[in-house]
């Protein structure tokens with residue numbers, strides 16, 4: 001496996017020492033998108049919020065700083081969940097596995113985050129469908145992906161592991177999961193001078 005393929009595989013499922021180092025790097029690289037996503041989610045005291053693909057738990061920590069929420073993280077990477085467990089120290093419920101396969105009670109969340117995770121969804125929209133089911137009516141999803149124009153310049157993103165998005169493709173991925181177009185708002189956000197991102201808010 002070449003470097004780009006290895007990096008793409010680690011980003012989709014961080015493992016071992018390399019995965020742990022990558023998790024730390026993602027925490028730094030994803031600081032701005034995470035802050036913007038939490039602003040958009042605007043969590044309120046008492047809400048139950050899911051972070052699907054929580055990685056090392058950085059967004060969960062940010063979430064708990066903003067409001068007294070009941071926080072839940074899901075991630076299939078043992079390495080990431082161990083890091084999140086050390087970091088959260090019991091302040092969030094952490095569930096191993098993919099969001100598609102997790103036994104989440106229907107309509108049991110007020111909000112959900114999907115940060116840098118939709119790259120790994122299938123074309124049937126099963127990831128968005130799992131979030132849609134888990135949200136209560138009126139519950140909101142906030143997701144972030146880096147724009148395909150930026151990702152196209154990154155070799156690891158060409159290794160076949162990442163699905164890429166422009167505004168329309170991102171909205172379509174959510175529609176495939178059950179969200180209706182009228183309740184999906186996508187915005188482009190500058191992350192750095194050379195990195196453009198997409199933030200989406202969708203309401204069930």
Ligand SMILES: C[S@@+](CC[C@H](N)C(=O)[O-])C[C@H]1O[C@@H](n2cnc3c(N)ncnc32)[C@H](O)[C@@H]1O
Nearest residue numbers: 012013026030053055075077098099115116120
């Ligand atoms: C690129 S990292 C992003 C981590 C973190 N959300 C962030 O923005 O820094 C992607 C994470 O999603 C997790 N992941 C991949 N597929 C997933 C799935 N189907 N359900 C939940 N998490 C998934 C990976 O294990 C990894 O921790």
